[in-house]
Amino acid sequence: xxxxxxxxxxxxxxxxxxxxxxxxxxxxxxxxxxxxxxxxxxxxxxxxxxxxxxxxxxxxxxxxxxxxx
Numbered sequence: 334x335x336x337x338x339x340x341x342x343x344x345x346x347x348x349x350x351x352x353x354x355x356x357x358x359x360x361x362x363x364x365x366x367x368x369x370x371x372x373x374x375x376x377x378x379x380x381x382x383x384x385x386x387x388x389x390x391x392x393x394x395x396x397x398x399x400x401x402x
């Protein structure tokens with residue numbers, strides 16, 4: 334972010350991608366799921382239960398490169 338906006342030197346760019354345990358994954362029918370390999374992850378019982386969709390580890394580096402470019 335700083336190279337584009339030098340006045341924002343003290344601002345950190347953050348996204349929900351950084352908070353894997355905070356959010357409910359990605360939409361299984363969304364743009365990310367259509368562009369990258371995904372997998373279903375089981376949530377820990379007693380917290381929320383069920384499953385959610387995430388980008389598979391094989392495609393995660395490419396997704397991060399694409400997202401932060």
